[in-house]
Amino acid sequence: MTELNRKVAAATRWSLINTIVRRVGTFASGVVLARLFFGPTEWGLYAVGLLVLAMLLSLNEMGVSLALVRWEGDIKRFAPTVLTLSTASSTAFYVLLYVTAPTVARLLGSPDATMMLRLLCLSVIIDGIACVPLAKLNRDFEQFWRTIVDILNFVVNTAVTIVLAAMHVGALAFAWGSLAGNIVALVGFSLAAPGMLKFGWDRQLAGKLYRFGLPLAAASLLTLGIVNLDSVVVGSILGPAALGLYAMAFNMSSWPVRMVSETARRVSFAGFSRLADSPDAFAAGFTRALSLVVAASVPMCVLLGVLAYPVIRFVYGDQWGGAAVALQWLVVLGFVRVTVELAYDGIAARRRETLMLMQGWWLFALIPILIWFAHVWGIDGVAAGQALVAGVLVAPVFLFVLHRMGIRTGGVLRACLMPALGGIAMGLAAWGVHRAIGNGFVGLALAGVAGTVVYLPFVWPLVRSLRTRPQQPTEPAPASDPLILTAAGPEVKVP
Template sequence: MDSVRTPDSETAEPSVTPAPDSLGRKVRSAARWSLINTVVMRLGNFATGILLARFALGPAQWGVYGIAQTVLLVLLSANELGVSLAIVRWDGDPRRFAPTVLTLATATSGLLYAALFVSAPAVAGLLDTPDASGVLRVMCLCLVIDGVAQVPAGFLTREFAQGRRMLVDALNFLLSTAVTLTLAFAGWGAMSFAWGAVAGNIAALVGCALAAPGTLRFGWDPQQARALLKFGLPLAGASLLALAVVNVDTMVVGSTLGGVSLGFYVLAFNMSGWPVRVISEAARRVSFAGFSRLADSPQALAQGFSRALGVLVTGTVPLCVLLGGLAAPVVHLVYGGRWLPAADALPWLMALGLVRIGCELAYDCLVATGQRRSLILTQALWVLALVPVLIVGARLGGIVGVSQGHVLVAAGLVVPAFLHALGRAGIGLAHIARACAWPFFGGAVMTLVIVAAKHLFGDGTPALLVIGPAALACYAVCVLPGRRFLLGSRTPETA
């Protein structure tokens, strides 16, 4: 494929490709910091969620929060029109076009927020959650803050500076959690999430600006702007479709089944996202930049993608199997008995979470290799197939039917589409099979062990202490033959 160039490519300095060992070290170091960051932040969010669910908020308030969070995430996917990815992807000195990126991102974010502010009551009413109107107006202030922060955050990603990024995220977490807990226990309900999110995003903006000094400079170059929009709009469209895939269910449940069912579903969906957030999110902070460096070498890209997928799947499968197979005792132990209806949907959502991890890594790879058309078509197919299936599932089976519909569309339609697109990028089925074979075998053995152990020890909370360690031990034995592939040689192709 042709290299993506900056708008001033005629005068841009040649891109300096890092030496193989240097790139490998950068990727591995960034991956370690990113994993530590994600694990620490997610454990903190996990503990905060337990406190709120047990002592401060009920299912209906979680439903309001779920609606507001869904709308925010969908808008965030397109708030800067995809132009900030040029900071990571384009060759040359990014400081030449960063001021134009910042101006575009800030302007479009501000316009989106203005439109949301005016339409918030109508959006909340359409989703059968009128109480969400005020929460939407406050929480979506994060749109503007995020738009400004995209440029310094992009520089941190480009430089693999995940150590500095961890400090920024820690600042975000501490402030947002403090505000959310304080307001929730003071009786502010779902609005506590909104103000907490705003406070955390302000802290993140300040932290990013300090970690990447000199990057918050506004400017405008019409030629750069045209090139940035040509580059970013397809990516923003693909990102919007990707967010719609994992958020349209919230809208379907809210408008079809009501706020209480939505609260149970949001809790189950958040639980199913634990492996996705802890493992996949850590990888994605490095994967796009890493794949971009390998995009011009199909063999290196295929090897790098295969090994990255193998690591992700190996770490995710046991978490998904444990949470799915022991859904009821886990929900009861963590959140309390009133949240048990959420456990019915959790096994299916864990299967969806495993599929999402692979699809998200494929998404980053396709973006890095410039296959935006294939990406958009795949995401559009996913959304178009998903909406009617989820509506039928909600009417026939409640939140369980919605979860089953998700898995049906993802496994039966979307995975083959992504495999086809990856094949066009030079990543064949053999690479995918090699990455997934041992983890999937281990997951199947884990499932059998859990089913058999539940017959012996029951489905209560004490059984977790016996079943969990036994299943994990079996999984570890099963995946040992694949350890050499996962560790590999320390070259940029396998980093």
Template sequence: MADVLGSPEASGVLRVMCLCVVLDGLSQVPAGFLTREFAQGRRMAVDGLNFVLSTAVTLLLAVDGWGAMSFAWGSVVGNVAALIGCCLAAPGTLRFGWDREQARALLKFGLPLAGASMLALGVVNVDTMVVGSALDPLALGFYVLAFNISGWPVRIISEAARRVSFAGFSRLADTPEALAAGFGRALGVVMAATVPLCVLLAALAAPIVELVYGERWLPAARALPWLMALGLVRIGCELAYDCLVAIGRRRSLIGVQGLWLLLLIPALVYGARTGGIVGVAQGHVLVAGAVVVPVFLLALHRGGIRLGTVARACAWPLLGGAVMTAVVLGLERYLGDGVLALLATAAAGTLCYAVCLLPARSLIRGREP
């Protein structure tokens, strides 16, 4: 695997990271219990403990000269802390045993999701394989940095929303009208929170990369605007994914994810050969926007969530994002890219976005204006 990714020296790090898979698997039942009960306060405490310990161990090992391996062992320590924290937060949920009926029910429900999840992992990882094999390691480093930055809104917004979205949609699944209204409200809230982050990271890509990582990483900024568009699409698709699971359309997800991966590979290979890391990012956006989004919309329509519901949820955030983009780009050209100028530009753009979003506040709250 390390050879395919173009970094054979990473094999030792991958071996250590495999421990995280086992530890994370053990914590899934108590973590799932916390999610089902909407116990996000306890879950935040567990995540905070994970973050503090993993970061501390990573920094100590890095200072001691462990290099990339410091990240691996930091992750292992964080996963151990999360496992212990989940068991303490949901006592009695981690019990070992075997129940044939439960196993049969879990396999029936979970196998289609496992297949769809494997394909989804392929979608978000095949690009690094393509870049690593078609381009040089330096290009791979720039691309991975840009992709990681584009994932900031996904981790901040989408992962938080997905902690409760599946449980919430499941409770509404038996009432189509309530489900459609709940999905529209959830999508509106997620889009309203995500769009300004994506606009700032896309419009100010170069100064942000230079400020956070240094001038030598500036080539990564060329791919970042395209990857931010991909990040916005991913957040909407992940929410739709959870909704489709909740209403029992699990098998259709395999088709959606399989089609995404099937079309993505040639698009990324062509993009890498013609445009480098920017071409890869553009290939991602092309496949996601032209194929995957319409397919997800069709699947939601068949599940009782009409296109009008999705359009109403996205219209005002996208309009506000367009206005914010124009303001941010104009101010950056006028004020420059110093730290104070960036803060002023971001604040002004966010204020304009908030003003544009005022007409949608009633819709997001679940009441027609």
């Protein structure tokens, strides 16, 4: 395990650097765009495009690219068949979207988004090609090269978007920026993993790939339905301006998910899969990973929830203040997502078929509640419905399945106990300091510092105990790892 541990540790460090650099850059560019160029309506049109794009990305390569990470043997033997399958299916999905774009945009309450859909979703084909060299980098824990390519993607994406926004292109600036950045990423991934872009066909191997990938693709589609159903409801019932406000709140609430989960999920599938056949090591690794993930996500969730309104006004301006209440509900969802996604990834490594039933239940429970709450309470009701379903109806199901896999509920609760107590103390401290000092940078900064100082004693013993144990490659594994299509704006709503 020593060599594997070394690779996982190095890959995790580069993955963390990648996440921090891109998220900080995305945040900064989003502030510029939201304050100087775009309002809720433009953001809403872009959110419609991202919604459809995310759905297509969940299916475009039918889950077969994960075989490049999971399967043993010579990767170059089956990579050509994977490339042929993923490219063909991605192209077919894009053609279908191109034809139906006017109808899709109208159903989502934004008929003006037709051109946005057709342009932005060209990235589906790019992703279908890039997934092969990208999977090779993930398989070999080559996160250094992925970090370089992702940063180049971000730089080009941001530059093109801001220049076009300044030229008053409107919401299409987002689409052109994403497309330019992902073309650069495709070239970069192909150079970082040479020899992987060769087409070929093996009929028998194709059947095995589909049998492996389709359960994961179906579960991934259900996951996307869960994550994006709220956008469908808001857009179709309340319109693009309300969707822009809701998308801003959702993206801010996803900061913990992006910063914590994304760091692990770039490197975890290859490492986590190696423990799938050892139940005891798998259970120990999951509990340990859960402790770290929860401890890292609680501070962001608490501060965003307690200081939602002043943070939104300070960062993005007064026109976005209507997203504050929705943000407070959605940070609850964000925390549940961090923990449930870890459970999802653990189950994916050993019982892929179970995920479809669990995700289907989540989606089934969401539909009537979100529609009802949207009609009665608007975007705030949709956000509250998301948190309610995730916390009350879904999390207990995941706990039950984990228990059946040998991961005891008591161990899960103990892993969350000290971070939860620390989060309560942190919230009280941050709220008290902010009330005493007031709004503005100084008030927010001191509230954050005070909350962090109060929180650290609760989790520091946990961190020390984990650091003294032998390192195990037990971070969570993603159901899919598509090409990251981050626009030069607030973090986009893709899983």
